[in-house]
Amino acid sequence: MEVETNHIDQINDLQMNHSGTLLATCSIDCVIKIFKIENESQKLITKLQGHKAPVWKVRWANPKFGTMIASCSEDGCVIIWGENNGVWKQYFSKSNFSSSVNSIDWAPYQYGLILACGTLNDKIVVITRGERQWSETQWNSLQNGVHCVCWAPFVPEGSLTGSSGPVMKTKKRIASGGQDGIIKIWGYNEKDGWVHEENLIGHTDLISSLVWCKSIGMPRSLLASGSHDKSVRVWSQETTQTKTNKQSFQLGNKKQQQQQQQQKIQIYQWKQQKLPVFSDIIWNVTWSLTGNLLAVSSGNNNVTLWEENKDGKWLQVYQEK
Template sequence: MLQTAALPTGHADLVTDVAYDFYGERIATGSADQKIKVWRKDSKGSGWELEAEWKAHDAPILRLTWSHPEFGNLLASCSYDRTVRIWEEVGPAGGASMVNGNSGGQRRWAERALLNEARGSVRGVEFGPNAFGLKLASISTDATLRIYTSISPTLTEWQLTNSISVPSLINTSSSANPTDGDSGISGIAGQSSQNSSTNSNSGSVAGGSGFQQSSGTGPGAGLINPGKGNEALGGWTVSWCKEKWWGSVLAVSSGHSGIIKIVSLSSSPPSALLILPPPSNNTSHPQQPTQKHNSLGAQAITSLSWAASCGRSYHLIASGHRDGTVRVWKIKPADGAGSGGNASWSASVMGEWGLGEATIGRVEWNTTGSILSVASEEGKVRLYKATYAGKWECMGTFSAEAPQEDGNDDGADAMIQE
């Protein structure tokens, strides 16, 4: 697949995140130079023009997210400076300026809120589905998931409605969570109810150094929180369920164990509907495990993405891992589990591939949840799609390097076995 356009961002340091708006007409870039830049597709549709740029944080920016257009043009950013900041586009800046050689007024973005409750770097931030109002989820390396709700029409007041210790989340379902019979990983989800205490609070964390008791009176108060005092063991990723029928549900991960927790905010107190440890075998991998895969922390999750269901009776969650693995989970809500009920959910691994040396930096579904993009540490983005046979095929590879003449990227375009 050939490169169609390049965007010279002009950032003075590494670009850490790129986020499209709802319509795909604008993108925001965040960088280690502490700046955010907003770009709009030009009139020809073949390039991008710089609309605005500003210094947004006092440390490298980690993630960006756009709100649903129902709430206007809002951006949220998070950073190593332990803050989440919410920005609103308020119109053109005064005076004319030169933007990528074109004369015109730059757009102006105003800071509406500074959320500084985190006690560690804020690694993930995402606006919730518009059906639940203007909500924002953040996860930080103090291993805490925080949910904020806007309580002011001016967007200047945000209430912290939930502060959840991710390691202390346990499965409150009354029955085990069976997996699909054809998944080849029987017992993965079913382990959650009896092993959640072990996986959540102690995991397989080496040494135990840096452990502190979680404070407060909410869920998990007094339990060990491995993220405090040791950022590598804290929270890293969060992704909302896009469908309102199941209530406010998110997928989160924390630490280097590779465990994903499906969290329901609709229950009181919030609980884990499902806990997904990584498969205990590698029979589904098309390649042999590498030494990196077997090393401590190799299963650590670097990115999560919950796909829009678009009429499916099940959900898809993609996870990218430090050892280069990409895993797609098939999540089935139980009958009668609508509105966030605690009926038993089930899960199976629908696809798994990778085990290369390049760490996965980001996984992201398209709007319909049918195509998965995977960005790796080697500077390449690959697009995957499931075939009717249930196999995952690489549709193409994008790279900043010149495209290869034969269109084959070291076997990356080969069929990925389920």
């Protein structure tokens, strides 16, 4: 299906809502458009105008929080828009980033209504809606400008991520991609807040797209990255869990032997696999819902699909020109 948006300039991003009934587009013309998709036809619902420069990204919030979308722009502003009874308005606006906001991503809904932002002046900002107001946390990423951010998926306790048992308690994690070609992994803990955990080094130019695979049930984390160095890399981090028996003795009138079962979780270093070199810069990478397919769009207007074979190699299975 083709959608005629009637933007007067280049479209920078588009995204469907979770149910596939609404499409949002944003453009260099500073406008966001919302279309209703039904029976392979589209109808323009509204135009959202509030940015004063090109809009780079739009992201739908989980429907648990209502019909809500976030946008970021070269004007250094992030706006969260919401719809109520057919009327769209701004729920929140932050305009003091002092540089272009290049990327935004909503956290898994289990954490609450939380938005991560990456800026050209090297800041990562996490905006959280509390009970009465919005709050923010920010830090310097030391990446010569943050071009993209993405959240790790929420993994509920008891989910099977390995053959040996349930995964450890999930932790908030964010990946950020810089203009220096470096990917950084950030983790959150109650004591220290957001902490830099690791650098993923392999790309030699700006990271244009970064997305964590949201499929659970696998004994690993998967992260895909695309770059202006004309390459796509799939990063994987294995997690295993083993159970061991430990003997302990309780002394008293009688000596009693107890069996205690302990669980040991082993998290391995990140590994990378580089897909065959593309002929042009990479604009976007995205995972299928099941996590078994990776879509790549490049500067030569090609879209390719990639699938991992039984030997762990990613092979091209489809191409659209």
